[in-house]
Amino acid sequence: MNGLQDTSTRKVILTLLKTKGSLTVNDLAKELAITEMAVRRHINTLERDGLVASTVIRQAMGRPTNQYMLTPASDELFPKNYYGLTLDLLEDLEAEDGGATVTKLFQRRKEKLLRKYEGRMDGLPLRARVAELAEIQNNGGYMVSWKEVPDGGFELLEHNCPIANVANRFEQACQCELQLFKDLLGVPVERTECLAKGGMKCTYVIQQNAAE
Structure with missing residues (x-):
């Protein structure tokens, strides 16, 4: 995946988090039809840039999972009037x-x-x-x-x-x-x-x- 595609995918992730709320890596992988490993790579970049944050969700069964959400800093990326x-x-x-x-x-x-x-x-x-x-x-x-x-x-x-x-x-x-x-x-x-x-x-x- 080249740099332009990477940027486009991250924009789609931001849009999904904006429209659907908090999502897990698995949720995003299904929405984007890409692997969870690819999603994690994009999420890591967005977290590094301060646009996405995570919270740990504990489940009744199985390991805890991370849910990802937009940070206030991401608000400037969306249209304003x-x-x-x-x-x-x-x-x-x-x-x-x-x-x-x-x-x-x-x-x-x-x-x-x-x-x-x-x-x-x-x-x-x-x-x-x-x-x-x-x-x-x-x-x-x-x-x-x-x-x-x-x-x-x-x-x-x-x-x-x-x-x-x-x-x-x-x-x-x-x-x-x-x-x-x-x-x-x-x-x-x-x-x-x-x-x-x-x-x-x-x-x-x-x-x-x-x-x-």
Whole structure:
């Protein structure tokens, strides 16, 4: 069995455990029409990856047997529609008051992020603050790169937008991100390209204050 088939079989095992609940190696072997030895090999890999766990079931007769179940970590492997729900809720709020509440929600989110991260900027020169901001955004899934530009400022590029579905519909998301960057860095910041507006990336031009 090649690597692609191995991966496919493990996906089927995960799906069976998701739809049928806890199963034994014997149960899985019957479902998959493969040997118990092959099932154990796949289960060992899934246990190593933290996606499957086992519990011992004692029987009235015979040896105890292991039942296998999904771990909470496996939940991220299955389809989600968080953004669909988020968009529905935001659109309902927008319909209520023309968008005022939606704007307040994004502003509150910006203030919350500012309180969370502003301490990481204290006492740092601008270059270090930009590096810190890039790390913050990378941890959020934005796939950031940055560089110093000839005028002494910086350019920060976001190659991915984890909230693209929301940002494409509600420009407040992009406005609050820009304001967050300005507040965290304490210098003028301009967005010259935006993924939500058809750009290939989000590009931020960061100006250096004369004092720095």
